Each structure stands twice: as structure tokens, then as C-alpha cells.
Amino acid sequence: MGHSVKRKEDQRFVQGKGTYVDDVRLPGMAYGQMIRSPYAHARIVAIRTEEAKKLAGVLAVITGEDLEKAGLAWMPTLFHDRQMVLATGKVLFQSQEVAFVVAEDRYAAADAAELIEVEYEELPVLVDPHRALDADAPILRDDREEKTNHIFHWEVGNRQATDRELQNAPVRAKVDAVFQRCHPAPLETCGCVADYNSATGRLTVWETSQAPHAHRTLFALVAGIPENNIRIIAPDIGGGFGNKVPIYPGYVCAVVASLQLGRPVKWIETRSENLQSTGFARDYHMTAEVAAERDGKVKALRVRTLADHGAFNAAAQPSKYPAGLFSICTGSYDFSTAFCEVDGVYTNKAPGGIAYRCSFRVTEAAYLIERVMDVLAAELQMDPVELRRKNFIPSEKFPYQSPLGWTYDSGDYHAAMNLALEKIGYHELRREQEEKRKRGELMGIGVSSFTEIVGAGPAHSFDIVGIKMFDSCEIRVHPTGKAIARMGTKAQGQGHETTFAQIVAQELGIPVADITVEEGDTDTAPYGLGTYASRSTPTAGAATAMASRKIREKAKKIAGHLLEVSEEDLEWEPGRFYVKGAPGKAKTIQEIAFAAYTNVPPGLEAGLEAVHYYDPPNLTFPFGTYVCVVDIDRGTGEVKVRRFVAVDDCGNIINPMIVDGQIHGGLTEGLAIAFMQEIAYDESGNVQGGTFMDYLVPTAVETPNWETDKTCTPSPHHPLGAKGVGESPNVGSPAAFVNAVVDALSHLGVRHIDMPITPWKVWQILKEKGVAE
Amino acid sequence: MAKKIRIRIKINGVDRDAEVEPRLLLVHFIRDILGLTGTHVGCDTTNCGACTVLLGGKPVKSCTVFAVQADEQEIRTIEVVADHGKLHPLQEGFKEEHGLQCGFCTPGMIMAAQALLERNPHPTEQEIRWGISGNLCRCTGYQNIVKAVQYAASKMA
Numbered sequence: 031m032g033h034s035v036k037r038k039e040d041q042r043f044v045q046g047k048g049t050y051v052d053d054v055r056l057p058g059m060a061y062g063q064m065i066r067s068p069y070a071h072a073r074i075v076a077i078r079t080e081e082a083k084k085l086a087g088v089l090a091v092i093t094g095e096d097l098e099k100a101g102l103a104w105m106p107t108l109f110h111d112r113q114m115v116l117a118t119g120k121v122l123f124q125s126q127e128v129a130f131v132v133a134e135d136r137y138a139a140a141d142a143a144e145l146i147e148v149e150y151e152e153l154p155v156l157v158d159p160h161r162a163l164d165a166d167a168p169i170l171r172d173d174r175e176e177k178t179n180h181i182f183h184w185e186v187g188n189r190q191a192t193d194r195e196l197q198n199a200p201v202r203a204k205v206d207a208v209f210q211r212c213h214p215a216p217l218e219t220c221g222c223v224a225d226y227n228s229a230t231g232r233l234t235v236w237e238t239s240q241a242p243h244a245h246r247t248l249f250a251l252v253a254g255i256p257e258n259n260i261r262i263i264a265p266d267i268g269g270g271f272g273n274k275v276p277i278y279p280g281y282v283c284a285v286v287a288s289l290q291l292g293r294p295v296k297w298i299e300t301r302s303e304n305l306q307s308t309g310f311a312r313d314y315h316m317t318a319e320v321a322a323e324r325d326g327k328v329k330a331l332r333v334r335t336l337a338d339h340g341a342f343n344a345a346a347q348p349s350k351y352p353a354g355l356f357s358i359c360t361g362s363y364d365f366s367t368a369f370c371e372v373d374g375v376y377t378n379k380a381p382g383g384i385a386y387r388c389s390f391r392v393t394e395a396a397y398l399i400e401r402v403m404d405v406l407a408a409e410l411q412m413d414p415v416e417l418r419r420k421n422f423i424p425s426e427k428f429p430y431q432s433p434l435g436w437t438y439d440s441g442d443y444h445a446a447m448n449l450a451l452e453k454i455g456y457h458e459l460r461r462e463q464e465e466k467r468k469r470g471e472l473m474g475i476g477v478s479s480f481t482e483i484v485g486a487g488p489a490h491s492f493d494i495v496g497i498k499m500f501d502s503c504e505i506r507v508h509p510t511g512k513a514i515a516r517m518g519t520k521a522q523g524q525g526h527e528t529t530f531a532q533i534v535a536q537e538l539g540i541p542v543a544d545i546t547v548e549e550g551d552t553d554t555a556p557y558g559l560g561t562y563a564s565r566s567t568p569t570a571g572a573a574t575a576m577a578s579r580k581i582r583e584k585a586k587k588i589a590g591h592l593l594e595v596s597e598e599d600l601e602w603e604p605g606r607f608y609v610k611g612a613p614g615k616a617k618t619i620q621e622i623a624f625a626a627y628t629n630v631p632p633g634l635e636a637g638l639e640a641v642h643y644y645d646p647p648n649l650t651f652p653f654g655t656y657v658c659v660v661d662i663d664r665g666t667g668e669v670k671v672r673r674f675v676a677v678d679d680c681g682n683i684i685n686p687m688i689v690d691g692q693i694h695g696g697l698t699e700g701l702a703i704a705f706m707q708e709i710a711y712d713e714s715g716n717v718q719g720g721t722f723m724d725y726l727v728p729t730a731v732e733t734p735n736w737e738t739d740k741t742c743t744p745s746p747h748h749p750l751g752a753k754g755v756g757e758s759p760n761v762g763s764p765a766a767f768v769n770a771v772v773d774a775l776s777h778l779g780v781r782h783i784d785m786p787i788t789p790w791k792v793w794q795i796l797k798e799k800g801v802a803e
Numbered sequence: 804m805a806k807k808i809r810i811r812i813k814i815n816g817v818d819r820d821a822e823v824e825p826r827l828l829l830v831h832f833i834r835d836i837l838g839l840t841g842t843h844v845g846c847d848t849t850n851c852g853a854c855t856v857l858l859g860g861k862p863v864k865s866c867t868v869f870a871v872q873a874d875e876q877e878i879r880t881i882e883v884v885a886d887h888g889k890l891h892p893l894q895e896g897f898k899e900e901h902g903l904q905c906g907f908c909t910p911g912m913i914m915a916a917q918a919l920l921e922r923n924p925h926p927t928e929q930e931i932r933w934g935i936s937g938n939l940c941r942c943t944g945y946q947n948i949v950k951a952v953q954y955a956a957s958k959m960a
Binding site: 036037039040041042043044045046047048049050052053055135136137215216217218219266267268269271298300301302522523524525687688690691692694695697698699721722723727729730731733735736 | 848884895935937942944949
């Protein structure tokens with residue numbers, strides 16, 4: 031723990047020897063391609079497949095009607111809804127899956143797709159979520175009993191008390207903020223190879239899955255295949271960020287095709303398919319209002335949100351939380367009362383609402399509170415740092431009960447803030463800004479002091495489709511003292527092969543090099559819910575520590591037997607048990623492992639292995655302060671990020687190098703969201719951000735150097751004191767960027783700008799304010 | 804299906820003959836026909852650079868080159884960068900400086916960086932950033948990739 035051990039997985043990756051799904055090639059493998067709707071809302075009049083079927087090399091064409099016969103035209107989403115696998119009757123978003131063609135190779139499949147003719151009759155399109163509940167809005171989901179586009183209403187907190195505080199408050203601040211529709215866009219798209227073996231009755235699916243066990247169970251429940259006959263293998267995954275949590279129609283179609291043909295079938299998305307049809311994120315239309323005293327002390331927070339879920343509510347989140355953990359929206363501040371309500375609606379857009387590098391709507395919440403705090407600061411003409419300091423939850427109040435029902439485990443917000451300000455030289459920057467303003471130059475400083483909530487989660491409240499959100503680890507120590515450890519999680523770049531080996535090494539004293547970590551094969555790994563929501567370290571990391579400790583307990587018995595002393599007379603130090611008072615009399619873990627198979631004490635089972643299913647007692651609450659400095663070009667509206675300091679507190683750290691890597695990456699994704707990215711739709715429901723030409727990913731040229739530092743407030747309930755970190759930079763940074771830009775323009779009366787803050791958007795503001803050059 | 808065309812490409816030092824459709828993409832020739840799966844496909848539209856290989860010593864995005872365009876030319880892919888299991892300084896650099904996470908962009912990134920160092924053995928940070936600007940990474944934020952290239956440049960000096 032605490033060491034920047036170089037990653038074990040890199041040896042294969044730097045040589046191009048990883049095995050991603052598209053690298054899997056099986057004898058007799060056929061290729062599938064999806065046929066998709068060009069319309070956002072249309073009735074399907076006819077699908078003509080004859081010409082395609084006649085083409086040489088074509089093996090099958092599957093339509094919604096075919097799936098209907100097998101009862102598979104619809105599948106459950108991961109959140110109380112269902113979704114069409116292949117459209118029957120009508121399509122509900124552009125690029126929706128309509129038919130699936132299978133051929134001998136990718137080129138033949140593409141040719142056949144061209145020959146499939148689908149006749150549509152266009153229907154009125156609903157794009158604007160604010161119009162979804164209008165009387166004249168088309169009802170999109172006529173398959174549902176409820177004839178409305180309203181999906182859910184969810185609320186938490188004290189409505190009356192909050193309303194009262196807002197009514198009577200000496201000072202109020204309000205912001206209407208849209209967290210635009212984004213896409214995780216991992217560099218590897220989604221895909222699978224489905225291989226049904228008719229001789230054994232076994233189905234093996236290599237799949238880009240962040241949650242292979244959950245997928246296995248759902249395949250069993252939905253397709254009726256006995257779960258022991260399904261093996262999901264998530265091999266190396268080229269980034270996930272939440273995109274690879276759901277089950278997508280392509281996976282189901284490949285499985286159906288393999289069952290039908292008795293051959294392996296590969297299906298790999300193109301980038302456009304990935305951006306246009308798989309799980310989007312955000313699309314939260316939010317209003318926050320704060321009641322405060324004149325001195326800046328906050329009293330109450332009211333949040334109202336309209337959530338656009340697209341055509342199907344395909345959020346992948348804990349079943350009891352329709353808006354995820356959005357009620358962390360009181361953030362780092364000590365509000366006495368709060369109220370939060372969210373309404374979800376359907377529109378003619380791709381389905382989703384997945385947690386993109388975020389523990390279920392925490393990014394939206396952190397953005398909103400950090401934005402409205404700045405609006406309040408402007409209202410009070412107070413420094414945003416001073417306002418935050420005045421309202422931070424004091425460290426002596428932890429564990430802290432938030433007005434919206436969470437118990438924050440630990441925190442020291444002042445410490446992170448102080449370190450960040452010191453590193454960036456806050457007061458000098460403010461002086462510089464003052465000077466620059468006199469000269470008409472535009473420079474801004476943005477602060478974000480976010481609190482996250484991660485590591486879902488405790489079984490009493492957290493499940494996905496009924497399966498409790500524990501996670502697991504199984505460790506086997508071999509006779510020669512080497513070990514293999516398997517978890518229910520699945521890394522997509524996080525480096526578990528190294529960090530989880532470090533945990534075992536720390537707990538058992540076996541060198542990291544001697545420990546193999548394996549994830550993603552449901553035939554071998556213990557059951558778990560997978561990797562997302564920064565849950566791997568809080569859950570599987572904890573399970574790894576606990577399983578190691580179970581092994582240590584057994585090792586102690588064996589050591590006592592070997593040393594002919596009672597267990598009470600033994601002391602542990604990493605790697606060996608020795609006799610109290612006689613440190614030379616000892617047995618190493620390797621000697622003990624050998625004895626576990628060769629010289630077991632009477633009455634003890636042979637072998638040295640353990641499994642642990644860890645149910646976390648609480649979530650963990652990482653936090654930090656980010657400070658961003660921007661300069662704005664008055665001629666072009668271009669915003670340049672001059673500096674960015676990120677101080678994170680994620681509790682105890684397993685591998686500092688990997689933590690910093692996660693922070694660099696998350697900040698870069700935050701930069702993209704703040705300045706470049708949006709999956710927008712035109713009024714006909716045509717997706718506008720459907721390729722990398724219009725859904726921009728920053729290159730090395732636009733990306734600044736990130737400055738990172740840490741404070742350390744361990745989690746009191748996690749066995750290693752760790753909290754999880756992968757998502758903090760993506761959660762905390764959008765507000766820092768936006769706050770910086772708004773700060774640069776605040777003297778002109780600008781209070782808020784919606785993301786993405788493009789040069790065009792900024793230039794329009796500059797022009798309106800008469801300061802464009 | 805169009806008439807197949809015979810091509811000969813020297814790939815990683817070995818001459819390979821094949822009959823291919825004129826529309827076959829170079830990346831599919833490399834991955835599906837030759838089985839060299841270190842070269843990845845990330846976007847299909849020349850944006851991401853995961854499919855970068857060296858064609859006649861120059862980096863190209865092999866998802867937007869036809870295999871027939873590489874006829875009678877020489878190609879290098881990630882599989883030839885290490886020397887009989889001994890990592891190239893660039894590969895070492897990526898490992899030492901934590902220049903990768905999911906690893907999907909890494910082969911293309913290393914090929915682009917190799918081309919950069921071959922034409923400019925002592926690049927500045929800005930030159931490195933521009934040199935890899937045709938290659939997207941979603942995990943690292945590039946900071947450690949830049950360090951990895953610097954590591955290699957100083958090691959090769």
C-alpha cells in the first residue's frame with residue numbers, strides 16, 4: 031500500500047498483446063451487423079429481407095418479429111423499464127436497432143445490410159423534455175399501461191421547511207443549469223463474440239462488460255438458458271466509464287444468431303453506433319435555489335430537476351434510487367434543511383441515463399451545488415472561497431448526517447481547500463485578475479470543493495435488479511507460496527491486476543510479482559456486481575483485504591503446528607509468523623503455504639484459500655478542492671486553461687501513481703464536457719454529436735498539464751481506510767471550469783453559462799456585453 | 804464483389820502475398836487476414852489513431868487506407884517494436900511513466916511516437932503534443948504519455 035508499483039498489465043499492452051473482444055477469433059466465426067433506424071419516431075410498415083438473404087455469404091437476417099416468437103423482442107433495462115432489442119411496430123429514436131444480419135465476414139454483412147429495405151411512416155417527434163408532458167405531446171411508449179411520457183417522480187427532504195426558509199431568507203440565489211447529454215465514449219466501442227456449442231449446450235460470450243456476473247444472470251433470466259450453461263468472459267476492455275454496464279441489443283442478437291446457427295457470431299459496434307445508440311449520460315435540466323443569511327451562512331437548498339431518459343429508461347443504477355445518488359446535492363456544505371425532486375420523462379432520443387464516470391448522478395449534483403454557491407457568492411459580492419469556508423461541514427461534525435439522508439464517513443474540507451489555494455497562489459491570482467480587468471483583459475479563477483458519494487453499496491439499500499451490491503474476492507495460495515486472486519469486479523484500465531495484488535501483498539507479505547489477479551470470467555471469479563461508481567476499491571478491495579485476513583487466520587494455525595507453539599504465542603509481521611520473544615523462530619507465508627498441502631495439522635482442512643463477500647457498512651465520501659485559472663481571448667472567444675490544481679482526498683491510497691493517472695484522465699474528460707461535448711438533437715430528432723468529428727475528444731494539444739496533490743482523511747469503516755478515486759476528477763472538475771469562465775465575465779454581469787462552453791458561445795456573450803475584439 | 808487483386812506487402816520484415824478485394828481496409832488486412840491484433844480500431848473515421856501503423860516509415864491511420872494502396876510497400880506495426888521480447892525504450896517509457904491505462908490507444912500511440920522520434924529525436928514538449936495529436940486517449944489525459952515519449956527520447960539519445 032502507498033507504493034507506486036509499476037503496472038503488471040502493461041507488459042502485454044505496450045506490445046499490442048492485450049486481448050480485447052475484437053481480437054477474439056474462433057473457428058467458423060460469423061459476423062453480425064445491425065440495421066438501424068434513420069428516423070427518431072416512425073411506424074415500421076414493412077421490413078423486406080429477401081434480397082439480403084439471397085446474397086452470397088449471408089447466413090441469417092433477424093428482425094423484431096423473429097425475436098417476438100422467441101419472446102426476446104424486448105428485454106428488461108437495468109432500471110424498472112424494458113427496451114426493444116429489435117424494433118417491433120415502431121422505432122423511438124434515431125439509430126434504434128431494427129434488424130440484425132449475419133454473414134461470413136464483415137464485408138458481406140455490410141453488403142447485406144444495404145439490401146435490407148425498411149419502410150417507415152414518420153410520426154411526430156418529441157425532442158424537448160420540457161414539452162414531454164404537454165397535452166399535445168405524442169405519447170411515445172404506447173406499450174406501457176400508463177399513457178404518459180412521465181416515467182417517475184422522486185423526492186427527498188423536507189419540502190415545507192425548505193420552502194419556508196426560501197420564502198423568509200434575507201438572501202436567495204438561483205441557477206438554472208443544464209448538464210448536457212454526454213457520452214462516455216471509451217476508445218474501444220462495445221461488442222461481443224457469442225459462441226453457443228450445441229453439443230454441450232453451453233453458451234460462452236466474450237463481451238465488453240463492466241459487470242459480467244450481472245450480465246450472466248440476466249441472460250439466464252431473460253433467455254431461459256440455465257445459468258450454469260452460460261459463461262461470460264470480459265477480456266481486456268478498452269475503457270468503459272459506465273458505457274459498458276448495460277446489456278445492449280447487439281449482444282442479445284449475437285447470442286440469438288449463435289443459438290440459431292450453432293456458430294460463433296461476432297458483433298462490434300462502429301464509433302457512430304456507439305455514440306448514437308448506447309448509454310448516454312446526464313441530460314439533467316436542473317434548478318437550484320439557496321437561502322442564506324446576509325453574512326453568507328447558507329440555510330436551505332431546493333433542487334428541481336427534469337431528467338431526459340430518451341426512449342427507454344435504461345439507467346444502470348441501484349433500484350431504489352430513480353435519480354441515483356443525486357441527493358448528495360447539498361455537497362460539502364452544512365445546510366440545515368433541503369429538498370430535492372426529480373421527474374423523469376421519455377423523449378425520442380437514445381436510451382440511457384447511465385453513470386458516466388460517476389457514482390449515479392453525483393456529477394450532476396456536484397456541478398449544481400458548486401455552481402449555485404458561486405451564484406450566491408456573486409449575489410453577496412463575497413469571495414467564493416470565503417463563502418465556501420464559511421459553510422463547510424466542520425471536520426468535528428463527521429460522521430455527518432446530511433439533510434437529505436446520507437451519513438458522510440469522514441472529511442476535512444478546509445485542509446483540501448487550503449492546500450489547493452496555497453498551491454495555486456490564490457491571492458496573487460486575484461490581484462492579477464484585478465490588474466487585468468483594468469486593462470480589459472479577461473481572466474477567471476474557478477473553485478470547486480466537491481464531495482462525492484461512492485462505493486455502492488450496503489445491501490440494506492443497494493441492489494441492481496434485486497442483486498445486492500456487495501463485491502467479492504477469492505484467493506488461492508499455491509503450495510509454492512504464489513497466489514491467484516479473483517474478484518467480482520472488472521477493470522477497464524484501472525489497474526486492478528496491480529492494485530489488488532498490492533492489497534494481498536500488504537496483508538499476506540507475498541510479493542506483488544507472485545500474485546496473479548484475474549477478473550471477468552464468470553466461470554472462475556466469485557460473484558460480484560462489477561466495476562463502476564468507484565466501487566472496486568470500496569467493495570472488492572475491501573473483500574480482498576478480508577479474504578487475505580481469513581487466509582492469515584488459517585496460516586496462523588498452520589504456523590503454530592509447524593513451530594509447535596499455540597496460536598496465542600505467535601506474532602505476525604508481513605510475510606511471516608514468529609514466536610513472541612523469539613523472532614528467529616518463524617515460518618514464512620511460503621513455508622506455511624507448502625505445509626497447507628503437505629503437512630496439515632490434524633483436524634484442519636488442507637489448502638490455503640479463502641473467499642469473502644464484502645457488504646460495505648456505508649458508502650465512502652471522497653472529496654477535494656479543484657482550482658482552475660482561465661484566460662479568454664476577446665477576439666475568438668477561446669478559453670485557455672492556464673492552470674488547474676486538483677487536491678483530492680480519497681483516504682488511504684494503494685498506488686499513488688495509478689491514483690494520479692486516474693485524476694489526469696478524469697480531469698481531461700471533465701475538460702471535454704465543460705468545453706466541447708454534447709450529444710445534441712435537431713428538432714427532427716437527428717443526432718448531432720454522432721461521430722468523433724462532432725463529438726469532440728480533446729487531443730494532447732488542447733489538454734493542459736494537471737497539477738495534483740492530496741490530503742488524506744481515511745474512511746473509518748473501510749478495512750484499508752480507502753475511499754475510491756476514479757470518478758472524483760470527472761465529478762469535481764466541470765464546476766471548476768465553468769466557475770472560472772463565469773468568474774472571468776462576472777464583472778460584466780454574467781452569472782451562468784451552460785456547457786459546453788464553446789468559443790462561439792463565449793464570443794456571443796462577449797459581443798452582447800460589448801467587449802468582443 | 805469486385806475482382807480480387809494480388810498484393811505483396813512487407814510487414815514487420817516479412818513479405819506477405821495475398822489476394823484481396825480492392826475495398827479491403829488495411830487495418831482489416833492486418834488484423835483479420837494476418838492476425839496481427841495489436842493494431843486496434845477505435846472510430847472507423849480517421850479521428851482516433853488507434854489503428855496507426857507505419858507505412859513506408861510514415862504514420863498512417865490504417866482504417867482509412869485500402870490494403871491495395873500498401874502494395875509493394877513496407878509496414879511496421881506494434882508487434883515489431885520490441886526486439887525479441889526486449890522492450891523498445893518507448894514501450895519501457897509507457898510502462899515506467901504510467902503512459903497507459905486501458906491500453907487500447909497504446910499501440911497506435913507508440914507507433915505515432917516512434918515516427919516522431921525517428922524524424923525528431925529531441926522533441927520539445929509542444930512538439931511531442933503535436934506529434935501525438937492525431938491519436939486520442941480517453942484514460943490518461945496525455946500528461947504521462949508525454950513523459951513516456953520524453954523518457955524514450957532521453958534513453959535513445
